[in-house]
Amino acid sequence: MVRGLLLDFYGTVVEDDDALVAAIAARVAAGASTPVTAEAVAAAWMREYTTVAEGPPFRLLRDSAPESLARVMAEVGCPGDPAALYAAETARWGPPALRPGTREFLAGLRLPVCVVSDADRADLAAVVAHHGLTFTAVVTSEDVRAYKPDGAMFRRALAALGLAADEVLHVGDSLRTDVEGAHAAGIRAVWVNRHGTPAPAGAPVSHEITDLTGLAAIIR
Template sequence: MHPLRAVILDLDDTLFDDTACTHAGLAALAAEHGVQHWTSERLFARHAEHIRAIDPLLFRGEVDAHGARLLRMTRLLTDLGVPNPDGEAATRTYRTAYRAAWTLLDGAVDLLSGLRSRGLRTAVLTNYVREVQQEKLIHFGLDKLIDVTLCIEDMPAPKPDIRAYHAACTALGVVPAEAVMIGDSWENDVEGARRAGLRAVWVNRHNRPAPGPAVPQVRHLNAAGALIV
């Protein structure tokens, strides 16, 4: 086995608690409009459906990040039965609460600092736009602990396409066998990485059964460092 030289990490729900922040933003939106007939889980799921539908427009450059939010909020309010939905106002409400709830997952800074102290190269590989993701990294000072950040604009194709992981390895100056991918998505951060020739560590915060062959897994980032050998 090749010696490990680099660690590639997902961002949302791996280092940054995007799920909690999204719930906070949606709760603020629901409260503002007096929405009581949808559970928070249903609201979260419908919001995620709109993200999946709108993201291709964003990635093709047909809308920018703000335009994608406007469209998402307008569609969501329509689903909720809000008459004459004001996407701009809804975006402000959602975004204010979302940002106020920004937090890293426990162990994120310690993990990155520990990897750096071991002389390992680090990268963030994320299937979202740089305008949004870089803001998070800078806000928490993670940009100073990461050697390379690859967002959707920097990849020939998004995860789980093997070219995404190979692009990260090239940027880090390593071959795939010298790198490990850490992330919460089985498809994007485990299966895709392994197909590309990398090792993988699954961040399984909710202790879900593995959908495929076993890989090292952690519920908390504090335990990840010990698995990276």
């Protein structure tokens, strides 16, 4: 019996920052002295982003994003201030939109929900307030000083709801951080497969949905 939900936020509750990343990558690629595609810049940036943020030492995303972007810009010979570029594009895009079905699903939900997010707390709180959302609890990497798939994130969320691992589902769009992280913590994982990508063989996916409306039948 499902008595509570753990929800990833970006890519699950609201849209991910794919468009923002693509826009910044396109500007870097256009200004690079070395021929490079925007897709290659985006991929390199996300690899550096993860490396910088996860450390050691642990770094907030607001610090990790411009630092990792600076490394990629230097590699491809793109001049300019990475922090200013990142800040300007972030402001231009504004808060991410809710994913399809999110508001309808949450409005009809009667289970306690803990958001489990790798976002910095202030940034996440601003988006939650922007959309007028309410959750039972919120656990961020800034609180725990670790990023998913670290088990500390999931243990903190279970404690926040006062529930055991076998009483909840964790719902998220990342196979590595959400699905594998939850599975390692003894929690069943629901994969939000936004792009219809086939799951790798052996991936510990308990259920697969395209958006939160698909959860209704699972937790009924």
